Amino acid sequence: MKLFKRNLHKPLKTLVLSSLILTAAPLYALPAQAAITSTQPSTTAQLTLANEYKQYVQDQYGLTLSEAATRGEFVNAVSRILQLELQDKANPFTDIQKDSPYYKAANALYQHGILTRTTLEATESLTQLDATFIALKASNLKELAYTYPEVKVRAALKKLHIDYDQTNLFTKQAAQEVAAAVDTGLIPSDLYxxxxxxxQASSDFTAVLLGKxxxxxxxxxxxxxxxxxxxxxKHVYEAYKTEDLISAPELRxxxxxxxxxxxxxxxxxxxARYNANFNPKLSLTYGHSDITHAIQLVGLLRSENINAKVQLEPKTSAFIYLKEWGEPTQSDDYQVVQIENGNYIAYAKEYDIAFEFDTVEQKDKFQNVIxxxxxxNEENQKGLIAASWWQxxxxxxxxxxxxxxxxxxxxxxxxxxxxxxxQEKQAAAVTAGLKKISPKSQVDSYTFWVDEPFYRYLSGEYK
Structure with a gap:
């Protein structure tokens, strides 16, 4: 909502996520004594990246990754994060039926060209190569891969310490897929x-591929x-410049x-396409209407040695503009519509700036900085960043x-x-009222934690 009205008018009461089976199977088998049974220890960088992705898929999709995943488990995970539609078609697989826990996921991936063979072998161990082929196709990179001439394949595989000319490990198509996975960062350099x-693809390896x-x-x-x-x-300002008022007529x-x-x-x-999707444990969202305030806020965090990822989320705030406030001035970023009682509904361009801090301690420090x-705290107060609010x-x-x-x-x-x-005690009434206005709409109501001044604002306090 348009919060700059707080300084002038009575406070408002409410405010307003290659196939599993190898498309081109490798043409080799390692001698028994040389067979690989486990990966080398992960580097610190690899673990950090893997842990970040593990946290994300757990928070956003409820996925907990197995330390030694099967092919079927990985197929289920990929299908869940992609949220693919499943069409009513004949089952192409010869080794799973409709009662299989992998049936829907495998069929969805098959229908979208991510799996291409008609056997799933769901209980077999997932190898790093299996996982890479699936991830390559799930990342929409297969056409790129098949443009690769041998010279580019050799160069990419060399980064994995694989000599394409000497070992003849893969068919051409399989080698192209792995090479493209290297060049695009699907297999990041920390995993080379x-x-x-x-x-066996470890939980760290599968987490990285799912994140990619x-x-x-x-x-x-x-x-x-x-x-x-x-x-x-520059990026903050440019993101704000490209924002427009959000229409969304049905919601309006x-x-x-x-x-x-x-x-x-x-x-x-x-x-929602601009949602930061940050780790909830490390993140805060800050709302405002003035872009200079956002620029200075980022500078303030730098001066306090607080680092964070930054996302600017477009927001349009709507509120009642009283006729006694005078004739409203309209612009591309601020528009009004008069309603039956002579008042107006105003629509104003604002933003939420989301921060994901490096540590919980930095997140905790944010409140003291603000x-x-x-x-x-007083009129004409000095020593504040531009356009600071009472609440x-x-x-x-x-x-x-x-x-x-x-x-x-x-x-x-x-x-x-x-x-x-x-306020929490008002939520049930607001939800019921919205359901009465739009019975077919799903109203999601949940609680969260807000700073004390804004809480007082919702309670009707001016400052």
Whole structure:
């Protein structure tokens, strides 16, 4: 909602995620004494990346990865993160039936060209090579792979310590897929020294590939950079410049009706395609309307030696503009529509800036920084960053000391969603009211933790 009205008017009461079976099977078998049974110890960098991806797939998809996954388990995991539609077609597999726990996932991947053979061998161990072929296709990279001439294949495989000319390990197509996985970073450089085609794919290895699949499909964390990046200020400003007011007519109709009924006095419209998807334990979301404030806020964090990933999420805030406030001035970023009682509904361009901090300690420190340099306590107060509010808005999806619990009441339609923040005790009434306005809509209501000044704002306090 349009929070700059806080300084002028009565506070508002509510505010407003190659086939498993080798497409081109390797034409080799290692001697028994040379067979690879385990990977080498992971490097620190590899473990850090793997742990980050493990945390993400657990938080977003409820996946806990096996230390020694089977082919079927990996197929299920890939299908879950891609959320592929399954068409009603004949089962192409000869070794699984409809009662198999792998049936839906395997068929979905087959229908989308990620699996290509008609046997799944679901209980067999997943090798690093198996996993790479699946991940390559699931990342929509197969056409790129099949453009590779032998000279590029040789160069890429050499990074994995594989001599394509001497070993003749793969068919041409299999070698192309592995080579493209190397060049695109699907197999990151931290895994080069531990990549062994026939080795069991560990949970670290599968986590990295799942994270890369998500990244190539645009479903991993979204950020425009880090606080200490040299170009971060440019990226923040450019992200804001390209924002437009969000329309989402169906959602507007529902929540505008709620405004007219005084069920809510404000709401936000957002686009889920810009959601940061950060680790909830390490992240906070900060809302504002002034881009200079965002630029200075990032600079403030740098000056306090606090690093974080940064994402700017577009937001349109809607609220009641009273006719006694005078004739509103409209622009591309601020528009109004007059309603039956002579008041207006105003739609204003704002933003949420999401931070994923390097450590929990840095996340905890954020509140003190805001209280000292971005929280207005008196008129014409000096020593604050530009456009600081009486009641700054920032919140965490996990519990934070000295934060208060409030509720979000949210309806999604496609990739857009509308939400209205309220006190926890008001959430049931807001949800019921929204359901009455739009019986077919699903209202998601949940609690989270917000800073004390904003909690007081929801309680009707001015400062």
């Amino acid at each position: 020294d531990t990549f062994n085609p026939e080795a 699949i998500l990244t190539f499909n645009g479903n991993y964390k979204h950020d425009i950079g880090n606080v200490f990046d040299k170009d971060i200020f 109709t529902i929540f505008d009706t709620a405004l007219k009924q005084n069920l809510v006095t404000g709401y936000n419209l957002k686009d 209280a000292s340099y971005a929280k207005k 700054p808005l920032y919140y965490s999806l996990t519990k934070q000391q000295d934060y208060q619990v409030i509720a979000n009441n949210k309806i999604s339609k496609g990739h857009y969603y509308a939400q209205s923040f309220s």
